[in-house]
Amino acid sequence: MPTKHKPVTTSKIKIKRNDTVEVIAGKDKGKRGRVLRILADKDRLLVEHVMMIKKHVKPNPQRNIKGGIAEQESSIHISNVMLVDGEGNKTRVGTRVEDDRRVRFSKASGNTIPEKKK
Numbered sequence: 001m002p003t004k005h006k007p008v009t010t011s012k013i014k015i016k017r018n019d020t021v022e023v024i025a026g027k028d029k030g031k032r033g034r035v036l037r038i039l040a041d042k043d044r045l046l047v048e049h050v051m052m053i054k055k056h057v058k059p060n061p062q063r064n065i066k067g068g069i070a071e072q073e074s075s076i077h078i079s080n081v082m083l084v085d086g087e088g089n090k091t092r093v094g095t096r097v098e099d100d101r102r103v104r105f106s107k108a109s110g111n112t113i114p115e116k117k118k
Contacts (some may be wrong), residue, residue, distance in 0.1 A: 013040055013078060014093040016106065018116040021081040022090050023050055028076075032084060036073065044075035051076050085113060 015021060021067045028091040029079060051074040059067030082090040083106075091108040104113040 013038060013043070015045065015078065015081070015083055016093075016116075019113075020084040021045075022045060023047070023076065024082050024085050024090070026051075026076065026117040039075055042075070043078045045078055046073045046075055047081065048073065048079060082092070083113070085111065087110060087111070 005021065005078055010088075014037070017035050017038060019035050020032060021035055023029050028050045031047075035045055035049045036048055037046040039045060047063070050073050053074045055070050055072055057067055057070045057088050059065060083093050085091045085106040085108065087109060091106040091111070093104050094107050095102050095104055097103075098112070106113060107112060
């Protein structure tokens with residue numbers, strides 16, 4: 001009897017944490033934000049101030065959490081965002097080797113995309 005597991009796919013995610021991205025599809029189309037978290041197994045990411053949802057939160061005095069309705073970011077599929085390079089243009093991402101290091105570069109301008117510090 002064959003198992004009903006999904007086949008393991010390894011997608012190449014070219015967007016990293018703290019990159020600036022622009023939403024190109026969906027209800028938040030046109031918004032720009034910083035990548036907060038990447039969910040690689042689901043091909044999704046959290047972008048600052050994009051896909052805001054309301055969540056009902058119970059109060060927890062031990063953790064100093066006040067109850068009510070909180071707003072937080074929801075995940076968005078990686079295909080619905082594009083990386084914004086240093087010049088502010090939407091671009092696709094490529095990789096190349098420079099000085100024995102693999103670096104990301106903008107396909108639109110050809111400039112390397114610098115690694116951002118936390």
